[in-house]
Amino acid sequence: MYIDKGVLVSRIKNAAQTYSQYLVGKTYMFVYGDKLIEVIFKIESFLHLTGVSSTLYPKDFYKKAKRKQLKQSEIGFDSKHPADFADIKTQQLDKLYELTIKDILLVDNVITMTATFAVGLTNLSIVLCCGKNTDKNGNVINDCYVPYSFRVEEIDNGKFGDIFEVDYVFCKPTTQNKYSEMTYGNADNLKNLSEEIKQKLDEDILKED
Numbered sequence: 001m002y003i004d005k006g007v008l009v010s011r012i013k014n015a016a017q018t019y020s021q022y023l024v025g026k027t028y029m030f031v032y033g034d035k036l037i038e039v040i041f042k043i044e045s046f047l048h049l050t051g052v053s054s055t056l057y058p059k060d061f062y063k064k065a066k067r068k069q070l071k072q073s074e075i076g077f078d079s080k081h082p083a084d085f086a087d088i089k090t091q092q093l094d095k096l097y098e099l100t101i102k103d104i105l106l107v108d109n110v111i112t113m114t115a116t117f118a119v120g121l122t123n124l125s126i127v128l129c130c131g132k133n134t135d136k137n138g139n140v141i142n143d144c145y146v147p148y149s150f151r152v153e154e155i156d157n158g159k160f161g162d163i164f165e166v167d168y169v170f171c172k173p174t175t176q177n178k179y180s181e182m183t184y185g186n187a188d189n190l191k192n193l194s195e196e197i198k199q200k201l202d203e204d205i206l207k208e209d
Contacts, residue, residue, distance in 0.1 A: 003083040003086070003087050008090050009075060011090035011093065012075070013065050015050070015090065016065035018096070019066075019097070022100065024043055024046070025043075025175075026171055026173060026174060027174045028041070028171050028183070029169070029200060030106060030168075031167050031170070031193070032166050034194045034197075036197055036200075038145065039145045039147065040133055040146050041146075043059050044059055044062075045146055045148075046061065046065070047062065050075075050093060051081060051087075051090065051150070052086045053075070054074055056074055061074070089150055089152055092125075092152050099121050100171065102123060103123070104123050105165060106163070106164045107160040108161040111159040115148075118145065121166075126151065127150070128150055129147070129149040130148060131146065132145060167185060168193075169182070169185060178200060178201060179201050190205070
């Protein structure tokens with residue numbers, strides 16, 4: 001199957017713009033019932049989500065893509081990064097941010113062909129697979145999750161554990177203590193949130209209720 005690297009690079013550059021605008025440097029809290037997970041979007045995660053391999057360091061890859069300086073010679077394919085998967089992923093990557101602003105589902109124990117992930121966020125056509133936030137030595141940094149993989153597929157019932165409807169999504173700069181923006185959910189029902197969740201929200205959000 002022939003894959004035009006020029007087309008892929010163009011898609012990656014465009015996706016880097018939306019990743020920069022909506023995701024990088026931010027932490028999102030996904031609330032389902034009385035439970036929550038927090039997902040940090042890092043610069044380093046972007047390369048993994050494109051489906052391509054590269055000799056560039058992840059941070060450099062993202063920076064070059066964002067500046068629209070990424071070259072065809074700087075992306076590649078191998079057994080872990082097949083060209084057809086990269087082609088499919090890059091067609092949808094610029095829509096990844098929509099998982100933070102629209103009706104989605106949360107599933108646990110997501111099983112893919114190459115790994116099992118603790119959590120998946122999905123709109124039933126794309127799936128963001130997440131794992132614990134760890135340092136380079138594999139030590140868990142905190143209770144937050146980070147994106148590890150991006151799948152463009154419907155999830156087979158036998159490939160995940162429980163499934164939950166996400167009720168709210170909140171956003172904050174990762175360096176900020178409390179969530180200052182609600183990107184999805186019904187503001188009229190914020191009063192019904194658990195105290196644990198309310199403690200994570202900026203007072204201005206609760207005043208809007």
